[in-house]
Amino acid sequence: MSSTLKIEDLHVSVGETPILKGVNLEIKQGEIHALMGPNGSGKSTLAYALVGHPKYQITSGRVEIDGVDVLELDANLRARLGMFLAFQYPVTIPGVKVADFLRHAISNVRNPDRKEGEGLMPMREFRKELREQMNELGMELDFARRYLNDGFSGGEKKRMEILQMAMLKPRFAFLDETDSGLDTDAVRVVSEGIARLSGPEMGMLIITHHERLLTYNNPDFAHVMLAGRIVETGDASLAHNVHANGYDDIRQRHPDAAAEEEAEQEVTTKT
Template identity: 60%
Template sequence: MNQQPDHHPDQLVIRGLHVAVEGQEILKGVDLTIGRGEIHALMGPNGSGKSTLGYAIMGHPSYEVTAGTIELVAADGTRRDLLGMEPDERARAGVFLAFQRPMAIPGVRLADFLRHAVTNVRNPERKEGQELMPMKEFRSELKAKMSELSIDSDFARRYVNEGFSGGEMKRAEILQLAMLQPRFAILDETDSGLDADAVRLASQSIARIGGAGGDAASGADAMGILIITHHEQLLEHNVPHRTHVMLGGRIVESGGAELAAELHKRGYERIRAAYPDAAAAERAMEESTRNQEAAGV
């Protein structure tokens, strides 16, 4: 890297974000600022809107932003409007989403998929049809990353997520994170479906890739990471600078690492009691979902 260390990291800034899916509002005004080098934990009961936030940041076409802004703010104050970008433009701007349920692409080798992805993300101005990253260079980098992450070497030859176990899918997501080195990463339950050892490995891998948990946090390579999780273990090597609690489509409380620890121990009863409006919204959303299911929607 020939860049100077950046003491004023870029920020991912979300303001007043409202998001609806098929006409139903899921996010009801989310404010969140993530700086590079920072780790944020996003917690909350199922259905509170955590994954929706991830999809909305990445630009999933089914998630309609009805109000609010998502911007990338550079150290010099330049702002880039993420909402005006296609999903692939967002990826090339340095945003990454590790999917809770990654999609299989049968017949496409993970290495070929990644070579396309890496080429585009590193050359945001690349036009379609222009040369991909040289095979030799790509392979040696991939090999190095895989060995760093203790991933089996035949993994890259397998088809993207095709027939992968839950654990393998999550490892493939982490490998992609490592290769793409985004500025901002949203990790949506990258620990779900993993056993304790696998979560520990994932936690270490993320810490290593993100340059977190140490002095590197202020370096130019450091990522801003939003970790969506129900478990404490993933945070073991990625101690959050901030913890946010989502309930009924809003972030109702933020705190430090101690908040994550409290929620793990005690659950969301205190939160629901302290924020009755959000708890009511949560119940309404649950009811609406149940009614839709009952109606066969």
């Protein structure tokens, strides 16, 4: 049976500042959703709040997977339930190799109560799975022996993230492409990786401005966020339209949200 992630009237604050002001969204396993919106509209906040980042306080609303209240669970249990935020680890961890990192990550998700040094996935089983996934993704096995993110190119960082997703097999993956520029190689890696990983088992929320990502992975639904709310939902043509024409039409159709956006920007520039 396919799972459903249901977000209802979600309000999220950072410190004293309300950022999300009533987000409604439903994602089914197997669906690809694109989330767009101008800088500062709250896209990343939604992704972080969903996986339980402590900096983001849920002030009201509900998030459920098949009726299970996700907001009651800590970040580890949410991961175990199959929620995953990609592109959140641009960190270099000295002395940790790609394979070690993945073995710990996969062990944590499958056994969140395990204590450090216990309950690691057996090496033989892990190696087998790693080899299979890397073959599937067309990756060189040498990659797993490199130190995590140490000297990785943009494309290699993305490869790492795609591999992580392939190993963890989340039911709901949130991909926050951020607004930093990706080089062409990285965009290609992500586009192809998503295409390989998407399927009936994975629901995806892709936050991106990249046309290539969206043409390569035609979303089933597209959403536009403005001032902390999803103001429009449509099919892939909405995403392509926004990409081609920007947000001016959207702002015109939603003058209240546009006014809020402007007011927020004034506060930000004054502080």
